[in-house]
Amino acid sequence: MKNIYSISSFLFAIAATLFAPFTSLSQCDYTISMTDSWGDGWNGAAISVSVNGAVTNVSCSGSSTTSTVPTEDGAIVEFTWTGGSFDSECAAQIFAPDGSGAYQFVASEAPSNGSLFYQETANAPGCDPPPLCTQGGV
Secondary structure, three states, rough: HHHHHHHHHHHHHHHHHHHHHHHOHHHHEEEEEEEOOOOOOOOOOOOEEOOEEEEEOOOOOEEEEEEEEEEEOOOEEEEEEEOOOOOOHHHEEEOOOOOOOOEEEOOOOOOOOOOOOEEEEEOOOOOOOOOOOOHHHO
């Protein structure tokens, strides 16, 4: 019986080592907590998050939604607002990868449509970009 546990532990350690590079670590993500004071979602409004030019759009559904956007250490991260039908109902709080509050706006104070409302260089040690693939595995 003891050997079964040893083998299971060994196989788990190998699997964890092989798949760890492909998992997203929470300390590598920006977290955006969004609310809608009316409870019907953002009605077309959204936040576009650009990480070194790769854009992800997030929006609130219902009264609240939380989304995460992965980053890497040293990335230029930009947040742009796209207005909707009832922007005065929208609020959001953005948390940096280390969990600190990076930016927030409350209902009735949403950014103006199309505006880049927050930008920073990501401080996410250990969150490096994936290695570049080369021909022949070199």
